[in-house]
Amino acid sequence: MIALPPKLPLDLIRAAVKAGFGLDGEYAPLDGERDQNHRLKAGGRRFVVKLCNPAEGFDIVLCQLQALEHIATVDAALPVPRVWKAKDGALFQRLQHGGTDYPLVVLSWLEGEVVGERELSPAQYRALGGVIGRLNRALRGFIHAAPAARDLVWNTVNAHRLTEHLPLIAKDRQSFVDWALKENARLIAPSVMALPAQIMHADIHPFTLLLDGKGAISGIIDFGEMVHGTRVMELANALADCLVTGHDIEVTIGAMIAGFVRHVALEEEEVALILPLMRSRLALTALVTAARRKADAAVTPQIAALDALSLDMLAAIKDDEFEGVIRYAANFGPKPAARGAKMLQRRLAAMGPRPLLFYKEPLHMVRGEGVWLIAADQRPYLDCYNNVPHVGHANPHVAEAVARQMRVLNTNTRYLTDESIAYAEALKATLDPALDAVIFVNSGSEANDVAYRMAQVWTGATGMLVMDFAYHGVTDASDAMSPSNYPAGKFHKPHVRELPAPDTYRGAWRKDVNDAGARYAALADAEIAALKAAGHGVAISVIDSAFMTNGIIDAPAGYVQGIVARTHAAGGLFVADEVQSGFGRMGPPLWGHQHHGVVPDFVTIGKPAGNGYPVGVIITRSEILDRFVAETGPFFSTFGGGNAACAAGLAVLEVIAREDLAGNAERTGAYLRDGLRGLMAKHPLIGDVRGAGLAVGVELVRDRKTLEPAKEETQIVINRLKDEGVLVGSDGRLGNVLKIRPPLVFTKSHADLAVGALDRVLASI
Numbered sequence: 001m002i003a004l005p006p007k008l009p010l011d012l013i014r015a016a017v018k019a020g021f022g023l024d025g026e027y028a029p030l031d032g033e034r035d036q037n038h039r040l041k042a043g044g045r046r047f048v049v050k051l052c053n054p055a056e057g058f059d060i061v062l063c064q065l066q067a068l069e070h071i072a073t074v075d076a077a078l079p080v081p082r083v084w085k086a087k088d089g090a091l092f093q094r095l096q097h098g099g100t101d102y103p104l105v106v107l108s109w110l111e112g113e114v115v116g117e118r119e120l121s122p123a124q125y126r127a128l129g130g131v132i133g134r135l136n137r138a139l140r141g142f143i144h145a146a147p148a149a150r151d152l153v154w155n156t157v158n159a160h161r162l163t164e165h166l167p168l169i170a171k172d173r174q175s176f177v178d179w180a181l182k183e184n185a186r187l188i189a190p191s192v193m194a195l196p197a198q199i200m201h202a203d204i205h206p207f208t209l210l211l212d213g214k215g216a217i218s219g220i221i222d223f224g225e226m227v228h229g230t231r232v233m234e235l236a237n238a239l240a241d242c243l244v245t246g247h248d249i250e251v252t253i254g255a256m257i258a259g260f261v262r263h264v265a266l267e268e269e270e271v272a273l274i275l276p277l278m279r280s281r282l283a284l285t286a287l288v289t290a291a292r293r294k295a296d297a298a299v300t301p302q303i304a305a306l307d308a309l310s311l312d313m314l315a316a317i318k319d320d321e322f323e324g325v326i327r328y329a330a331n332f333g334p335k336p337a338a339r340g341a342k343m344l345q346r347r348l349a350a351m352g353p354r355p356l357l358f359y360k361e362p363l364h365m366v367r368g369e370g371v372w373l374i375a376a377d378q379r380p381y382l383d384c385y386n387n388v389p390h391v392g393h394a395n396p397h398v399a400e401a402v403a404r405q406m407r408v409l410n411t412n413t414r415y416l417t418d419e420s421i422a423y424a425e426a427l428k429a430t431l432d433p434a435l436d437a438v439i440f441v442n443s444g445s446e447a448n449d450v451a452y453r454m455a456q457v458w459t460g461a462t463g464m465l466v467m468d469f470a471y472h473g474v475t476d477a478s479d480a481m482s483p484s485n486y487p488a489g490k491f492h493k494p495h496v497r498e499l500p501a502p503d504t505y506r507g508a509w510r511k512d513v514n515d516a517g518a519r520y521a522a523l524a525d526a527e528i529a530a531l532k533a534a535g536h537g538v539a540i541s542v543i544d545s546a547f548m549t550n551g552i553i554d555a556p557a558g559y560v561q562g563i564v565a566r567t568h569a570a571g572g573l574f575v576a577d578e579v580q581s582g583f584g585r586m587g588p589p590l591w592g593h594q595h596h597g598v599v600p601d602f603v604t605i606g607k608p609a610g611n612g613y614p615v616g617v618i619i620t621r622s623e624i625l626d627r628f629v630a631e632t633g634p635f636f637s638t639f640g641g642g643n644a645a646c647a648a649g650l651a652v653l654e655v656i657a658r659e660d661l662a663g664n665a666e667r668t669g670a671y672l673r674d675g676l677r678g679l680m681a682k683h684p685l686i687g688d689v690r691g692a693g694l695a696v697g698v699e700l701v702r703d704r705k706t707l708e709p710a711k712e713e714t715q716i717v718i719n720r721l722k723d724e725g726v727l728v729g730s731d732g733r734l735g736n737v738l739k740i741r742p743p744l745v746f747t748k749s750h751a752d753l754a755v756g757a758l759d760r761v762l763a764s765i
């Protein structure tokens with residue numbers, strides 16, 4: 001992909017220019033990325049003598065020269081070089097050397113200085129956009145076969161072909177480039193086929209632009225990268241390359257586009273591609289430069305300067321902010337609100353005071369893809385936190401399934417519908433046959449709430465046994481199940497009793513105690529007795545198999561079995577809350593309670609079930625449902641079991657099976673834990689690494705002997721990990737456990753990124 005400029009002796013060139021073009025004088029070398037260039041002073045005039053790279057082929061050289069001739073005819077005032085024809089009237093000459101034919105070209109010299117890194121005024125940027133627009137317009141009637149056939153590495157539309165060079169980019173920047181390349185493949189490459197295309201310069205940047213003494217654009221030089229491609233690429237390439245750290249990006253972009261569209265009226269689809277193309281261009285610059293450095297090939301000062309910027313600028317072009325600016329400048333949208341849009345104030349005004357926002361500086365998310373969340377500044381964040389997008393953010397299979405279903409039918413379970421039956425069958429196929437009744441609701445909270453209502457009817461009791469620091473939802477009943485919702489010490493609902501967490505890291509019985517499970521389970525006896533004594537009895541015990549809010553503790557063998565046995569003995573029913581632990585989160589088998597070897601009376605399902613489409617499910621025994629309906633009347637939830645919800649649920653199950661995501665959770669989770677444990681030797685703050693599958697807890701302590709919880713440090717780590725581009729949460733009663741719970745499409749390379757980031761963050765503390 002790299003063709004270095006030729007290095008022929010000057011004497012040869014001088015002689016050839018003299019013979020072919022009738023010019024001779026004083027030569028000085030000029031930089032050139034692909035060609036051997038010289039400045040020639042002859043007869044009081046100045047020229048550029050170009051010995052072109054023979055790798056190009058003569059037809060490309062001829063095309064460039066014909067394009068310059070064409071421009072001179074269409075818009076003679078455009079500041080582009082003029083072709084100095086040879087004595088025989090040809091546009092170029094051939095110089096033979098060492099068995100190779102080199103095209104030799106003489107162009108007029110354009111006066112001025114390169115723009116370089118200086119910041120132009122808005123009027124200058126507008127004028128610059130105008131010149132680019134004029135150039136684009138002047139070339140639109142120009143035809144030549146060569147640029148279309150040219151397979152140029154710099155063709156922005158094909159940036160995704162350079163993915164192989166991604167490892168050459170600095171680790172902390174790779175995700176930006178990766179995202180841009182994926183966007184390129186997904187969005188740009190397919191869309192451009194239907195858009196206006198033409199031959200263009202394609203490489204207008206601060207080092208191919210000249211300014212005269214009065215600050216006017218006095219030259220666009222170097223037509224060596226001409227391609228045939230989507231028209232708007234000319235503008236997008238120039239925009240990307242004209243961004244400079246510290247300059248007002250909004251002004252640069254807005255003014256250049258406004259200038260451009262005075263001469264070329266872009267179509268709306270083209271305008272929509274400007275930002276993606278800019279990102280591709282910046283990613284491309286970074287990749288090509290990195291590849292050249294690696295190949296030890298010449299990186300001209302121009303390219304090096306652009307490269308230094310490209311990664312910064314890739315991070316800086318904010319989708320939501322600049323989209324408005326771009327649309328307005330291109331005459332497609334209203335004047336955008338002031339930049340920086342005071343999101344937080346707007347949110348408070350729109351939604352009322354809500355203290356729950358992640359991070360000291362909240363993140364404004366605009367997109368998701370797989371394991372990535374993309375913020376408004378286009379920075380991709382590795383999502384190690386969110387378990388709703390179980391099969392990946394914006395999973396196309398789920399999105400398609402829901403969209404297709406919404407276009408066909410979305411009604412309720414009072415009609416016979418294929419989707420609800422199929423989804424119920426699919427869920428049941430994964431569970432113990434005793435669980436034969438499926439009730440659809442809309443959320444995990446509702447599922448737990450309804451399970452509790454059913455249990456009250458079945459048992460005649462009202463009491464609940466819950467883990468200390470559990471979370472099960474927001475409704476009256478599920479909130480009562482959730483000690484973690486309450487400020488410390490204020491949780492005292494008489495019908496709810498807390499079970500001490502079976503924490504073998506810092507609890508009463510630790511890893512070295514063989515029957516820790518039985519001992520912790522026996523603690524339930526006192527709570528059951530208390531519920532009975534107070535007349536509540538035991539309606540349910542409820543456990544999240546992943547013990548997520550408890551700090552992702554590794555419950556000792558026999559613990560959950562012990563609780564289930566005691567619950568049943570007390571006349572109660574056991575609820576396996578699978579909102580967090582289900583769908584393969586803990587690795588195979590699919591459900592958390594199966595890892596603990598129990599058959600629950602209720603399985604409650606939420607969050608990941610629809611990958612973001614609201615889906616809640618209770619699965620129980622028909623006899624329990626029967627009694628509930630007989631005593632309380634028919635049960636029906638409007639949206640629960642709707643066709644679209646079930647289509648989402650089915651699609652999620654399909655992806656889990658097809659991509660073996662439970663298996664992946666097991667393998668990647670183990671790999672991730674290994675990586676995290678590997679950090680323990682270096683970082684004493686890590687006290688424990690645990691969990692199952694992709695439910696991973698990292699407990700931070702100030703002292704591995706006293707286990708003093710490092711709560712403040714945990715918050716610092718979470719915030720600094722965010723700065724590193726990695727999202728994690730915290731949990732546990734003491735607030736000192738990092739909660740790593742990514743979408744199940746998480747791979748080992750993602751695990752490496754997360755471990756690397758944590759390593760750097762811990763080193764900084």
Ligand code: PMP
Nearest residue numbers: 443444445472473544579580606
């Ligand atoms: N149970 C568990 C274990 C949960 O983690 C949650 C939500 N985080 C819920 C229930 C409540 O689900 P939802 O927010 O859908 O009501």
